[in-house]
Amino acid sequence: MKFHPVTAPIIESLKKILEPSRVIVDKDTLENYAHDETPLYHTLPEVVVKPVSTDEVSRIMELAHEHVIPVTPRCGGTSLSGGAVPLRGGIVLSLELMDRIKEIDEKNFMAVVEPGVITEQFDKELARHGLFFPPDPVSSDSCMIGGNVAECAGGPRAMKYGVTKNYVVGIEVVLADGTVQKYGGKLLKNVTGYDIIDLIVGSEGTLAVITEVTVRVLSRPRYIVALLIPFMSIEDASEFTLQVLRQGISPAAIEFMDGEAYRLVQKYLGRTLPHYEAGTHIIVELDGDEHERIRQQYDTTGEIALRCGALDVYVGETSKDKIRIWEARKKMSDALKAETSPIAREDLVVPKDKIPRLITRLKTHVQSYDACLYAFGHLGDGNIHADIAARKHEHPDQATIMKLRKEIYEITVSLGGTITAEHGVGLSKIGFLSLAVSSEQIELMKRIKMAFDKKGILNPGKIFPGGDRT
Numbered sequence: 001m002k003f004h005p006v007t008a009p010i011i012e013s014l015k016k017i018l019e020p021s022r023v024i025v026d027k028d029t030l031e032n033y034a035h036d037e038t039p040l041y042h043t044l045p046e047v048v049v050k051p052v053s054t055d056e057v058s059r060i061m062e063l064a065h066e067h068v069i070p071v072t073p074r075c076g077g078t079s080l081s082g083g084a085v086p087l088r089g090g091i092v093l094s095l096e097l098m099d100r101i102k103e104i105d106e107k108n109f110m111a112v113v114e115p116g117v118i119t120e121q122f123d124k125e126l127a128r129h130g131l132f133f134p135p136d137p138v139s140s141d142s143c144m145i146g147g148n149v150a151e152c153a154g155g156p157r158a159m160k161y162g163v164t165k166n167y168v169v170g171i172e173v174v175l176a177d178g179t180v181q182k183y184g185g186k187l188l189k190n191v192t193g194y195d196i197i198d199l200i201v202g203s204e205g206t207l208a209v210i211t212e213v214t215v216r217v218l219s220r221p222r223y224i225v226a227l228l229i230p231f232m233s234i235e236d237a238s239e240f241t242l243q244v245l246r247q248g249i250s251p252a253a254i255e256f257m258d259g260e261a262y263r264l265v266q267k268y269l270g271r272t273l274p275h276y277e278a279g280t281h282i283i284v285e286l287d288g289d290e291h292e293r294i295r296q297q298y299d300t301t302g303e304i305a306l307r308c309g310a311l312d313v314y315v316g317e318t319s320k321d322k323i324r325i326w327e328a329r330k331k332m333s334d335a336l337k338a339e340t341s342p343i344a345r346e347d348l349v350v351p352k353d354k355i356p357r358l359i360t361r362l363k364t365h366v367q368s369y370d371a372c373l374y375a376f377g378h379l380g381d382g383n384i385h386a387d388i389a390a391r392k393h394e395h396p397d398q399a400t401i402m403k404l405r406k407e408i409y410e411i412t413v414s415l416g417g418t419i420t421a422e423h424g425v426g427l428s429k430i431g432f433l434s435l436a437v438s439s440e441q442i443e444l445m446k447r448i449k450m451a452f453d454k455k456g457i458l459n460p461g462k463i464f465p466g467g468d469r470t
C-alpha cells in the first residue's frame with residue numbers, strides 16, 4: 001500500500017477534530033518525536049497530534065484510514081527498538097495527554113488507566129492504597145502504561161511477578177479504521193473466544209491504538225530488602241542464583257552488572273564504588289509481609305552467596321541504603337550513553353543457566369570487531385541487555401554492524417534463546433526476525449496484521465517491512 005502525505009487540507013481536518021494547539025507542525029517540536037531512546041534511528045513526522053479522549057483518537061484514525069496516512073502511536077518515547085520512530089513520516093499519535101487514572105478498585109484489586117499515565121506515577125498512586133503494579137521497567141519515571149502494554153514491558157521484578165501481559169485483564173482499543181472495541185474487564189478468568197487482549201499486548205502499535213487498560217494490581221509488600229553481592233565471575237553468580245531458587249527462596253529480582261559495565265558507571269559517577277574490581281555484581285531484592293521471614297531469607301541468601309565465592313554481601317534495609325545499592329544499576333543506561341559510543345543495544349534472552357556461556361561467547365566474539373560488550377540486566381529470568389560499543393569511538397560501517405549483530409543473534413538462538421525479551425522487534429531487529437521465527441510463522445503474523453489493519457497504516461515498517469510513500 002502506498003501512503004499519502006499529510007497535506008494542508010488534512011491539517012485543517014485534524015484541527016476540526018482537536019483543539020488547534022494540539023495539532024503540531026513546528027519543526028522544533030516535531031524533532032522531539034522523530035526518535036525514541038534507540039541509538040541511530042531518526043525520522044521526522046509530518047504532524048504530531050495529542051488527543052485527550054478515545055473519541056478524538058477514533059476520529060483521527062478514521063481520517064488517516066480514509067486518506068491512507070501512516071500513524072505511529074506513541075506514549076513516553078522510551079522504546080529501545082525504534083518502535084516509536086515514525087519511519088514513514090505521517091502522523092505521530094501521542095497519547096501523553098490521556099493520563100488519567102480512572103479508577104482504583106480496592107475491592108477487586110483492579111485499576112483502570114489511560115495510556116498516558118507514567119508508570120512510576122501509577123505505582124505511587126497505588127501505594128497510597130497499599131497496592132502495587134509489579135511490572136517495573138527501569139525507565140518507569142518516563143515510560144507510560146500504554147507503551148508498557150504495547151511492548152509487554154518487563155523489568156527487574158519479572159522473575160517473581162511476571163511481565164505486563166500477566167496483569168492486563170481488559171483493554172479498549174481504536175482500530176485502524178477508527179472503530180472502538182473493548183475486550184475483557186475486571187475479570188480474573190475469561191476464555192470467551194480468542195484472546196485478543198494477549199494479541200494486542202506486545203503488538204508494538206501495529207494492530208490497534210490502546211486507549212484504556214484495566215489491570216490487576218496486588219497488595220503491596222510491607223518489607224523490601226536489597227542485597228549487593230560482588231562475585232569474581234559470572235559463573236559463580238549464576239550458580240548462586242540457581243542455588244537460591246533451589247532453596248525455595250523467591251526473590252522479587254536478581255539483577256546483574258558485569259565488571260566492565262559496573263566500572264563504567266563508576267567512571268560516570270566520578271567516585272569509587274564498592275568492590276569495583278569484581279567480575280560481576282548481583283543485586284537481590286527480597287520482599288514480603290513478615291519481617292522475620294525476610295530476615296531469615298536474606299541470611300540464607302548471604303550464606304549461599306559466600307559459599308559460591310561472593311567477595312562480600314551488602315544488605316540494604318533502609319530507603320537510603322536500598323537507593324545506594326540500586327544506584328549503579330539504575331544509572332547504567334545514562335553511563336553507557338555518556339561514556340560510550342554504542343553501535344547496538346541488545347535485549348537477549350536464554351534459559352537462565354546458559355547466561356554464563358552466552359556472555360563468555362559474546363565477549364570473545366565482539367573482540368574480533370574491536371568492540372566492547374557491556375552486559376547487565378535480569379539474571380533471574382535469563383534476560384541480558386548487552387550494549388556493544390566501538391573501542392575507538394569510531395563506528396564501523398553499517399554492513400559490519402549488521403554482520404556482528406546477526407552473529408550475536410545466531411549465538412543466542414543456538415543456546416535456546418531469542419533475539420528480544422522485552423524491548424520488541426520494532427525497527428531495530430526487523431532484519432533479524434527470521435533468525436528466531438520460521439517463515440510460516442511470519443506469514444501467519446502478517447495475516448493477523450492484515451485482519452486488523454488492511455491498509456497497513458498503523459506503525460508501518462515495524463516488526464516486518466511495510467508501506468511506502470507515494
Ligand SMILES: Cc1cc2nc3c(=O)[nH]c(=O)nc-3n(C[C@H](O)[C@H](O)[C@H](O)COP(=O)(O)OP(=O)(O)OC[C@H]3O[C@@H](n4cnc5c(N)ncnc54)[C@H](O)[C@@H]3O)c2cc1C
Nearest residue numbers: 075076077078079083138144146147148150153154205210
Ligand atoms: C533507561 C531505559 C531503561 C529501560 N528499562 C526497561 C526495562 O527494564 N524493561 C522493559 O521492558 N523495557 C525497558 N525499557 C524500554 C522501554 O522503556 C519500554 O519498552 C516501555 O514499555 C516503552 O514505553 P513508552 O511509554 O516509552 O512507549 P513508546 O516508546 O512511546 O512506544 C513503544 C511502542 O509502543 C507503541 N505504543 C505506544 N503507545 C501506544 C498506544 N497507546 N497504543 C498502541 N501502541 C502504542 C509505539 O508505537 C511503540 O511501538 C527501557 C528504556 C530505557 C530508555
